[in-house]
Amino acid sequence: MNINFRHEINGEKLVTAIAQDYETNEILMTANMNSKALNKTIETGKAYYWSTSRKRIWLKGESSGHTQEVQEILVDCDMDAVILKVKQNGAACHKGYYSCFFRKLNTNNKPNIMNLNNEDIEVISEKLFNPEDIY
């Protein structure tokens, strides 16, 4: 019964990680973790992820200071995904929103997902900061 780093992306074996606000259950972001990122998260109590594009481990908030203090880690039935229940310092999204999921698809429009237009996407959250002030 071990964590199953089953998803291989760009040559790295990963699990899906979901960060969730530990009080409201709002989903903040999703990213990937290799075994080293998960171990560092457990050791330090702060969320570390694996960047599939930059191919390195990153501490969430390393440039913004918007770290995530991990309160609890849940694992799923297949042991290939984890939820980090976190206290989010600042905001999770580099675009200035508390959650990266700050937009919804207007599914009533039956949008063409390969060619979305402005009416197909709606911002549903409030912007908390201007990214240019932080990064």
Next chain:
Amino acid sequence: MNINFRHEINGEKLVTAIAQDYETNEILMTANMNSKALNKTIETGKAYYWSTSRKRIWLKGESSGHTQEVQEILVDCDMDAVILKVKQNGAACHKGYYSCFFRKLNTNNKPNIMNLNNEDIEVISEKLFNPEDIY
């Protein structure tokens, strides 16, 4: 501004999908979607995913009847992940729990994730049905 099926797993271009209870915000499961799965989900209002192991689209609940009625679809900043806010019929997990995330890691133990023992993992949810009665 289009959905970015950026994660290639086993040769298929995918986004991460997270199913979340639309009333309580409990996270039910995570899986992947290719463009066809997302389109079918939008068209039908029921959650379809891409199975990276079986390499085919599947309707959540196709064998159990435990379908997910999609109330809302959120997209993230990078357009490479979606949240399905769903009304879950029955239970999401094939092991008989409402959510696939029915266990937590006892991080206080500083568990070795490559060699977990029984004390490292704790069931935190109630079993709703016996899988043998359903599948």
